[in-house]
Amino acid sequence: MKRASRSRVSRTQLAAALGVAALFATTACSADVSASGSGSTVPGTLLVGGDNGSPTFTRNFNPFSANKRNLTTYMYEPLAVVNNLDGKATPFLASSVEQPDTSTVVYHVRQGVKWSDGKAFGAEDVRFTFDLMKKNAALDTLGAWQHIKSLSVSGDTVTFHLKTADAPAAQVLDQVLIVPEHIWKDVKNPATWTNPNPVATGPFTLDTFTPNQYTLAKNATYWQADKVQVKKIVAPAANSNLDIVNNGYDWAYTFMSDVDSTWVKADAKHNSYWYPPGGTVSLLPNLTKAPFDNLDFREGLSYALDRDKIADKAEQGYVKAAGQTGLLLPNYQDWLNSSIADDGKITQSTSKALAAFKKAGYTRRGGKLVDSAGKQLTLSITTANGWSDYLRGVQVVRQELSALGIKVNLNQPQAAAYQESLQNGDFDLIMGSFGGSGSLYQDYNNLLNSGFKKAVGTGTSANFERYGNAATDALLAKFKATTDTAEQRKIVDRLQQVVHDQLPAISLFYGGLWGLSSDKNFTGWPTAKNPYASLMTWGSTSLLVLTHLQRAN
Numbered sequence: 001m002k003r004a005s006r007s008r009v010s011r012t013q014l015a016a017a018l019g020v021a022a023l024f025a026t027t028a029c030s031a032d033v034s035a036s037g038s039g040s041t042v043p044g045t046l047l048v049g050g051d052n053g054s055p056t057f058t059r060n061f062n063p064f065s066a067n068k069r070n071l072t073t074y075m076y077e078p079l080a081v082v083n084n085l086d087g088k089a090t091p092f093l094a095s096s097v098e099q100p101d102t103s104t105v106v107y108h109v110r111q112g113v114k115w116s117d118g119k120a121f122g123a124e125d126v127r128f129t130f131d132l133m134k135k136n137a138a139l140d141t142l143g144a145w146q147h148i149k150s151l152s153v154s155g156d157t158v159t160f161h162l163k164t165a166d167a168p169a170a171q172v173l174d175q176v177l178i179v180p181e182h183i184w185k186d187v188k189n190p191a192t193w194t195n196p197n198p199v200a201t202g203p204f205t206l207d208t209f210t211p212n213q214y215t216l217a218k219n220a221t222y223w224q225a226d227k228v229q230v231k232k233i234v235a236p237a238a239n240s241n242l243d244i245v246n247n248g249y250d251w252a253y254t255f256m257s258d259v260d261s262t263w264v265k266a267d268a269k270h271n272s273y274w275y276p277p278g279g280t281v282s283l284l285p286n287l288t289k290a291p292f293d294n295l296d297f298r299e300g301l302s303y304a305l306d307r308d309k310i311a312d313k314a315e316q317g318y319v320k321a322a323g324q325t326g327l328l329l330p331n332y333q334d335w336l337n338s339s340i341a342d343d344g345k346i347t348q349s350t351s352k353a354l355a356a357f358k359k360a361g362y363t364r365r366g367g368k369l370v371d372s373a374g375k376q377l378t379l380s381i382t383t384a385n386g387w388s389d390y391l392r393g394v395q396v397v398r399q400e401l402s403a404l405g406i407k408v409n410l411n412q413p414q415a416a417a418y419q420e421s422l423q424n425g426d427f428d429l430i431m432g433s434f435g436g437s438g439s440l441y442q443d444y445n446n447l448l449n450s451g452f453k454k455a456v457g458t459g460t461s462a463n464f465e466r467y468g469n470a471a472t473d474a475l476l477a478k479f480k481a482t483t484d485t486a487e488q489r490k491i492v493d494r495l496q497q498v499v500h501d502q503l504p505a506i507s508l509f510y511g512g513l514w515g516l517s518s519d520k521n522f523t524g525w526p527t528a529k530n531p532y533a534s535l536m537t538w539g540s541t542s543l544l545v546l547t548h549l550q551r552a553n
Helices: 068-072 121-136 170-175 242-248 295-304 306-314 350-359 388-403 415-424 440-448 469-478 487-500 541-546
Strands: 044-050 080-082 089-091 094-101 105-108 148-154 157-164 202-209 215-217 233-235 251-253 271-274 275-283 361-363 369-371 376-382 405-413 429-434 507-514 515-518
Touching: 068 215, 068 541, 080 170, 080 541, 089 094, 089 415, 094 170, 105 121, 105 170, 121 148, 121 157, 157 170, 271 361, 271 415, 275 295, 275 306, 275 388, 295 350, 295 507, 306 507, 350 361, 376 388, 376 415, 376 507, 388 415, 388 507, 429 440, 440 469, 440 487, 469 487
Parallel strands: 044 233, 044 251, 376 405, 376 429
Antiparallel strands: 080 089, 094 105, 105 157, 148 157, 202 215, 215 233, 251 515, 271 515, 275 429, 275 507, 361 369
16 A cells, blocks of 8 residues: 555754744854855856854764754655645655654665765665664654664665554655765764764765855765755855855855845845744643633633734834634645635634633733732743744733733743743743644644643643643554545544634634745745745755756856
8 A cells, every 4th residue: 555645744843934034143154155246156056045153063873862053854854755834755865755654664775876985875874873873862862762673684675564554654754864875884973973074865965165155066876866956055154144145055044124125135136034823822821820721711811912012013013913723824724724704714702702701710900911809810921932923812811811811921031041931831821833734633732632631840842732642542543553545534623623622722823934035046035936845044955955956047
């Protein structure tokens, strides 16, 4: 049986990147590029705002490291590249993949591939990489071994036997970056090794490196070199918005306020942007404490908020208000539950909000929303310091709740402390994001699965609001165990109803993927009309872009 519905399952999480106004450091650019807005000065060179020094670069190209240079993924390849927008997988180091049943995944490893040092790549490198992650748990950043029972190699075929019926596991395995056994077998501590001179199979190899800039050169022996038109990539350490505009970058990822008057105006003929939704920014209530554990109370919060106004203020009109189905739209428009009105959009209603709050024990007296003892309702909302779109959104939330008589305090810890509060459940309400993995299963699983539910004070990697429901867990288990599209649709309809009716997260707006591109030197960039990838400048989806681009002249 061929693998079914590959576009429905994945594990990649973008929450750390989604919705963040990525306003880079303003250190002066030291790259050897034109400052006249003319872009790359050497034909075939791509100037990328894909990595940002702090303020300078550390030479770390370990593909398993959280601190690796972002363009490491332009050199190392996975078995298949997954488009984070729709979950579609494109074979790379695997020429094909089959899922004969929901507990087995079979990869046919591509023949004729060489490592950049000239050594042959093969199935044993795949086995070695997965065994390396098993022996060194810190390398298993995707959690592949949470799914794998065992694996075996026969010729060019690698077969994974899974622990359970686990259809979504396939795309987790897809995305693991493969390393060469002949290099890594002698590394004493692979978790801390910086891999300063990477040997990889991908379209680029490391060319030059300084603390202020590094460059990549085209891998002449790349197995699909005919698809790679870029000869050299320049990655400066300083990537302020001013640098990106004035130095004529070809490709960058950053939020620019009034992008039409900055990036586009700098070269109206060639510069463009595409901001597809990449996650659902939401208010996450702490479901372990009152009154947030009360559904009537959550309904009051939901009806009190004008999502259109919040979205317009937070993201300056570049993305839209989110519906309350848990679906990322328009990415999954064709999966909408037709029985949920208005695509799940919740219209602000003061009367409905007050009625719901009354059921929860709060009434308005003298312009204040008070409990039975006459005490004003006071809430705290946490958001990360420096995440300007989150802050703009939460300021509107405070205004709208204040208009009902609720006192709202804002907590703005630094990003690291914010992440700790999010993971540990140390909040009343917190701005957060879910979805955008390219997988409906994974999006709902990370939001709703009680397996992630931990006691407050104990960190968790998902389900930060700490939702738990046995019936919902059963739905997720069915979703995990089926490759039948019709059955998946029935399950997704019910999961949408859970998010809509039970409000485990109060959806606000979609977080954009802030991609900028110029077609002066290269054409073929992803767009809304050709969404074969996002314009993210890091991660394996970049390989889809780099193998699509064509020289403009």
